Amino acid sequence: MPQITVDHSATLTPSFDRAAFARDLHAATVEIAAARPEACKTQFRAAEHTAFGYEDGGHAVVHVTIGLLAGRTPEVKSELTAAVLELLKKHLAGLGADGLVLHASAEVRDLDPSYTKFER
Template identity: 60%
Template sequence: MPQITVDYSHPVEDAFDFGGFARELHEAAAEIAAAKPEACKTLFRPTDYCAFGYEDPRAGGHAIVHVTFGLLAGRSDETKERLTQAALELLRKYVEPEDGVVLHASAEVRDLDASYRKYDG
């Protein structure tokens, strides 16, 4: 915990410093949400196809990055807001889309269900 998922569209793949982003995001989660740094896990999931409004998806003028945090329940709304704001600031720092590509970034925190279990082997 936390379980972090970063979904991103293909136009930012070459412009995304995954390692730097994950490292600082884990530090932010430890500081803001009282998470243990060694417990932070981030999964990056690319997609080759995204659509934006009515534009032709093949035009490639838009890129999407969405960060989802899964945390054990009990964090305040303020903590969740601080964590999502930190994620957005880090995206600004670690994603530099090519000229002409508009980056649409978002982040959210979800409480993990009571059924959440993990295994480290």
């Protein structure tokens, strides 16, 4: 915990410094949601094809999901999603000059009580 997943259009890969984004996102999660730095885990998943409405092409999508153990207030969750969107703006700042429209979103959700893990 936290379990972070970043789903994004593959067209973003060349301009998305994922390592820097993850570092900044982990720092924000520690500061805002009181997570432990060593507990932050982020996976990036690039989608080869993205469709938007009736259009095929010209759009890119990125959605960040953060799963936290239950107990954070709605205010903390809102502050964290706002921070995620600001970090996406920062780390995708050069995007759009080529006419690509970016659709970015984020959500923070409680992990199910059945969540468990192990480490080796």
